[in-house]
Amino acid sequence: MKCEHCDIIERRSKIEILYEDEEVVVAIKDLSITPGQITVFPKEHFTILEGVPENILEKCSLIANKIGIAVFESLGSQGTNIMIQNGLGAGQKVPHFAIEVVPRVENDGLNLTWEAKQLPEDEMETAFMTLEQGMKELDSSVENEDDGKEGSNKTKDKSDKKIAKEDDKDNYLLKSLKKIP
Numbered sequence: 001m002k003c004e005h006c007d008i009i010e011r012r013s014k015i016e017i018l019y020e021d022e023e024v025v026v027a028i029k030d031l032s033i034t035p036g037q038i039t040v041f042p043k044e045h046f047t048i049l050e051g052v053p054e055n056i057l058e059k060c061s062l063i064a065n066k067i068g069i070a071v072f073e074s075l076g077s078q079g080t081n082i083m084i085q086n087g088l089g090a091g092q093k094v095p096h097f098a099i100e101v102v103p104r105v106e107n108d109g110l111n112l113t114w115e116a117k118q119l120p121e122d123e124m125e126t127a128f129m130t131l132e133q134g135m136k137e138l139d140s141s142v143e144n145e146d147d148g149k150e151g152s153n154k155t156k157d158k159s160d161k162k163i164a165k166e167d168d169k170d171n172y173l174l175k176s177l178k179k180i181p
């Protein structure tokens with residue numbers, strides 16, 4: 001799959017790399033919302049946020065935060081919008097997870113605000129109940145993962161389970177990028 005971010009990492013692109021280590025790359029793209037917009041992404045190709053391992057996500061977040069501080073000091077910005085476009089439905093253009101740091105000044109003409117509207121009570125209730133159930137399922141799947149880590153001697157079971165999980169994960173990633181329920 002053609003990936004603009006992998007092209008940057010492999011120096012197949014004109015885009016400048018501002019910083020890189022073994023895991024994370026920071027680049028200034030030529031297509032920006034405001035001058036000095038910075039893109040932080042993992043070196044390994046992860047399609048969406050849900051696929052990024054916790055330690056890599058943590059590192060990307062810390063670096064994005066540091067970039068935000070650098071932008072305040074060097075570009076004189078008055079604020080930053082830190083954005084993740086996660087999934088096609090959310091406007092994700094490159095299929096490689098990234099955090100965008102957008103320097104802002106007052107009245108820069110960029111409109112990233114949205115009007116919140118009052119939802120009807122039944123819609124709110126339905127959303128709440130659906131999400132509450134979803135959170136419970138998430139909780140129990142996290143607990144199960146922890147159980148797996150607490151060393152058991154059922155090694156074969158565990159590796160079978162892991163393979164099944166990997167398959168699920170691939171499906172899940174594809175569905176998630178397209179936001180298919």
Ligand SMILES: [Zn+2]
Pocket residue numbers: 003004005006007044045046095096
């Ligand atoms: Zn990539």
